[in-house]
Structure formats: C-alpha cells, structure tokens
Amino acid sequence: MGRKVPLNEIFLMSLKTLKANKLRSSLTMLGIIIGNASVITLLGVGKGAQKLASNQLSNLGANVLFVVPGNNNTRRRGVAFPRNLTLRDAIAIEQQVPTIEKVAPQISSSEVIQYESKSFSSTVLGVTPDFLQVRSFDIAKGRFISEKDNNGAKNVAIIGHELNQDLFNNINSLGKNLRIKDQSFQVIGVMEPKGAVFGSNQDKNIYIPLTTMVNRITGKDPTYGVSLSFISIQAKDARAINAAKFQITNLLRQRHNIIKDDDFAVRSQKDALSIVSAITGGLTLMLAAIGGISLFVGGIGIMNIMLVSVSERTEEIGLRKAIGAREADIMLQFLTEALVLAVIGGILGAFIGLGSVNGIALLTSLPANIELKVIMFTVSLSGSIGLIFGVLPAKRASKLDPIVALRSL
Known part of the structure; x- marks a missing residue:
C-alpha cells in the first residue's frame, strides 16, 4: 500500500504541471474568464438599472399619488386614453x-x-x-x-x-x-x-x-x-x-x-417601484443566466482539456502508480489542477468584469455597480464548476492500470 501524498505536495505538483503547459492552461482558463466576467458585468448592469429606476422614481416627489385617466386594460390595448x-x-x-x-x-x-x-x-x-x-x-x-x-x-x-x-x-x-x-x-x-x-x-x-x-x-x-x-x-x-x-x-x-x-387609476411611488423592481429583477436574472451559460461552457472546456491531459500523461500516471501512488492521490491531483484553473480563471474574470462595470458607470448614465459578495460568489462558483467538471477526468486518471500505462513507455 502506497504512502499518502501530502496536500501541499499535490498542490505544488499541480502548479508545476500547469506551468509546464502555459498555452494549454491559458486557453483552458479562457472560458472561465469570459464566463465569470460576463456574469459580473451583466449583474452589475442589471443592478444599475434597478438603482437608476429607483433614483428616477424618487424624483417624482415625496408621498405622491398619481391619478391618471384610463385603466390597465386601456393601457394594454394601446388605445388613446379617455x-x-x-x-x-x-x-x-x-x-x-x-x-x-x-x-x-x-x-x-x-x-x-x-x-x-x-x-x-x-x-x-x-x-x-x-x-x-x-x-x-x-x-x-x-x-x-x-x-x-x-x-x-x-x-x-x-x-x-x-x-x-x-x-x-x-x-x-x-x-x-x-x-x-x-x-x-x-x-x-x-x-x-x-x-x-x-x-x-x-x-x-x-x-x-x-x-x-x-x-x-x-x-x-x-x-x-x-x-x-x-x-x-x-x-x-x-x-x-x-x-x-x-x-x-x-x-x-x-x-x-x-x-x-x-375609468381611471390611482398609483403611488411604491406601486411604480414594485412594477419596475419586478421588471428589472427579471432582467437581471435573465442576464445572470446568460452569463451562467458562458460559465458552464467554460466548465466543459476544462473537462475536455483535462481528458486530453489524462491521455497524454498515461506514462506519468502509470509510473507514479508503480512507485506507490494511490488512486486517491492521482484523482486528487487532477481535481486540484482543475480547481486551480477554475479559481485563477474566476479571479481574472472577476477583475475584468469589475473593470467593465466601472467602465459602463463612467461612460454612461447607468449607475452600474457590483457588491463584493457577488464577486466572491462568482469566484466560488467558478471553483465549484472546476471541481464538478474535473471529476470525470480525475476518475479516469485514477483508474488507469499501471501495467497497461507502462507498456506505452
């Protein structure tokens, strides 16, 4: 039975492997970077739209009610107001x-x-x-x-x-x-x-x-x-x-x-804010879902590249198993590589997304902003996606027969 490899040793080996294949690692992270940047940017725009609507409603006056001719059916039909x-x-x-x-x-x-x-x-x-x-x-x-x-x-x-x-x-x-x-x-x-x-x-x-x-x-x-x-x-x-x-x-x-x-309607600021919040909230969720799809695609990219990496590193896996590495150690190393790729990609994407949100706020009248907890959540989500999509390649690597793997040397 092989010795248990320390976590810090597995982490260092993962970094060394990723560093040895810089181009592949960069391209693998690209999907996560784009996905994370998209989520943060789109959420920032959605939140900014909500804030803009709230600010504009506050301009209507304090404790104000509005009486308008026509009812909701009139407005939905688009006919002239009575x-x-x-x-x-x-x-x-x-x-x-x-x-x-x-x-x-x-x-x-x-x-x-x-x-x-x-x-x-x-x-x-x-x-x-x-x-x-x-x-x-x-x-x-x-x-x-x-x-x-x-x-x-x-x-x-x-x-x-x-x-x-x-x-x-x-x-x-x-x-x-x-x-x-x-x-x-x-x-x-x-x-x-x-x-x-x-x-x-x-x-x-x-x-x-x-x-x-x-x-x-x-x-x-x-x-x-x-x-x-x-x-x-x-x-x-x-x-x-x-x-x-x-x-x-x-x-x-x-x-x-x-x-x-x-044949009339009485509306308050609170009514208008509820309607606007429902609309902009739905828009924000839709935008977040679009960004989430990009993040999901980035996860698939990690899985594909890691599967290719397993095929190319058959000899390395066989050699490590022959000298005592356990299946758990092999699996943990590949999971660590996927996690590192996803987290680094998530952090880079967060910086790009934050820059995009600030750029939109500077160049337009939209008060786009993003909270720190949202950034932390998206980076954590990126890491989770890396783990989830890294399971299949890691499992495949850990199950390789060392004798079969060493025959290809």
Missing part, C-alpha cells in the same frame, strides 16, 4: 379627501418652442402653483407661477434647466419672450436641474399656468370640459398614502358613476 379626468375632479379631491396635503392638476402637450431663430420640440405643462411643492421641484432663477398668474391666465412661462441652455445659451433669460403655438410668453423663471424619469427629460419641459394652457394651447373638451393629463396628489405623510388612495378611488367612482371597471 379625457374624462377633469379639473372638477381635482378640485373635489382637494376639498373632500382629508388625508391629502396638496393637489396639482396637470395638462401636458408636445409643442414647438421658438426663440428668435431657434426652435425646439418640448413638452409644455399646464400646472398650478401647488405643482412646485407636490412634485418637489425648485426654482433656480426668478419665480414660479402664482395664483394671480393662474387666475388671470397670464402668458408667463418657467423653463427647464436644459431648455434654458438650448434657447438662451446661459444668457439671462428672465424677461425674454418666446413663442408657443403662435402665442408669446414671457420667461419668469428657470427650474433647478431635475433629471429624467423613464426616458422623459424633465429639464427640457416648459411650465405655464393651467388656465393659460386651456385658453391658449389645448382648449376644452366638448364633453368633459377641462380634461387633465393626470393629477399629482401629496399625502399628509407616508402613513396616509394607502388611506388617501382608498378615499380618492371611492370619490372618483362616485363622481364618474362607476359600477364595474374604473
């Missing part, structure tokens, strides 16, 4: 729902904005003075719409930070006149930068009084009167959101004489 959400609904909510703080009705329309020889397509929002508080916007220069502006349907406008740069090249725009739909509007304020929400850049919007929007831009609906795009509502606090949602739903159902399906 125009039955009105200014009277917004006033009723403000007067009759006790759990809310402020109500900000809104009308949106895509229009061409002109200043001298420049023209840009922009979203024009007809809003009330409460919009600033409800949606947590800030003014950088000048002032926002006042009650006097709204009651008198004044032709005044507040422009977004980027639109101000596009139209006026950072020159003081206060007091300047621009045109919207052949109507002249005086700029009275510029918004602080706010960022984008779901692809819509809020810094390129323009804000005018709601009454001016109705009288000069959109007009009234012949059936419903002043139809709104949606209503933003600020609850008294976070604990009041569910109660406010329930009360608003009941009030609008009564006002719209609804018996069956609602």
